[in-house]
Structure formats: structure tokens, C-alpha cells
Amino acid sequence: MEIRWFKGKRCIYLYQNGQVTEGRGYEGRVSLFTHKLQKGNVSLRLRHTHRSDSGRYRCVVTHGEHKVTTNVMDFTVSDPYPASRESECHIPTL
DSSP, X not given: OEEEEEETTEEEEEEXXXXXXXXXXXXXXXXXXXXXXXXXXXXXXXXXXXGGGOEEEEEEEEETTEEEEOOOEEEOOSSOOOTTSOOEEEEOOO
16 A cells, blocks of 8 residues: 655655655654554644645555545644644544
8 A cells, every 4th residue: 555645746755565755844743643544544644833834735545556536635834833842733534
């Protein structure tokens, strides 16, 4: 199974057969709920959010010869938390 999360046209997260590649600037800030993948949950977890994280996100899942793309989701960060505090958001798939 391959799961790709994009912000705009840029791939920020790739999960491929248990291996993970995080996009530049997203290292240590993005993850999936891997324990929920078997139930079809491919939501993206984004930590330590910044205003620059605002934008359009979409997910593409490929399993065998099947490929599913989610609708584009707009995500807005209005007030980032102080650096000393962890913020987290979940961008769900539809």
C-alpha cells in the first residue's frame, strides 16, 4: 500500500509498505495513525503547526492496481502556538 499526502503539488508525506518519507520542512511533524490503516483511516497528523502550513491538502492511496484520491481540503492556521507548546491537528480523509 502507498499513501501520499500533498500540500498543493508537493508531496509532504509518503508511506510505502511500512516505510516513511517526510517532505522537507515536515520532518518530525507529520505522521499517520498506522494502527488505523486497516480500517481505512489515512488521516494526516500535523504537529507544531505554522501559518505556512495553511493551504490545500489531498491524499492519494494506491493499493495494488486501485488508486483513490481524496477531495482537496483547505486547512488554515490562524494563530500558531508558541514554540514551547506542541500543537497538533488532524486532516481527515473524506
